[in-house]
Amino acid sequence: MNNKMAIKEETEKALYKVKQMVSSHPVVMFSKTYCSFCSGMKDLLSELGAAKEVIELDKQSDGAVVQNALLEWTDQRTVPNVFIAGKHVGGCDAMVEKHRKGELFTTLKETGALGTTPAQPTCGETSDTPSKLQPA
Template sequence: MGKKEWVTAEIKGHKVVVFSKTYCPYCKKAKDALKGIGLTDYTLYELDERDDGAAVQDALQEITGGRTVPRVFVGGDFIGGGDDTARLANNGELAKKLKAVGAL
């Protein structure tokens, strides 16, 4: 299985998936937004701790059109990065999306 296939399977196989890096402030913003609305159980990949992190980012670029992190997926849909996730949390849309997929 190639990286793109693996990434796609992970996105489809979990309600919420976050591709992140441990030191990234935008990644922290996205994770804090999820935590702030009560979501603590989600699939998290810290790409800077993986040997294949760069290949995963390449696959994310093919899938989403961007390779920066975070890349946040809810119910198989790409919802954006740190600013997008925080904005959706603040306006109530993130909680709606999470409830719709049974994650919250």
């Protein structure tokens, strides 16, 4: 088997693994431990009470291959890369925009992606984002 075929096979295996993870958890976020946007997104999801599964790609032996599989599936290689109820939402910008519009909490609630004790946003709070995600 040549190298190109081996890479394709690795990517296909990783894609299968990714799709299994995404379909098995209410919220899945592919992340890297050193990414400040990922940290902000983890904080936001926690504040909203989301039951999330975070996969730290820089801690996975196949993290680079998984990241390539995500690119193939979603056209997004960057992190954070977030899925809610099996659907690709996007990265930091898409998530912050959904939150700014008040749609993120609603989506999490409607899809059953909230933990047992969600932090209910109060009036006007949905437009706030963690300070790490505030535009400069």
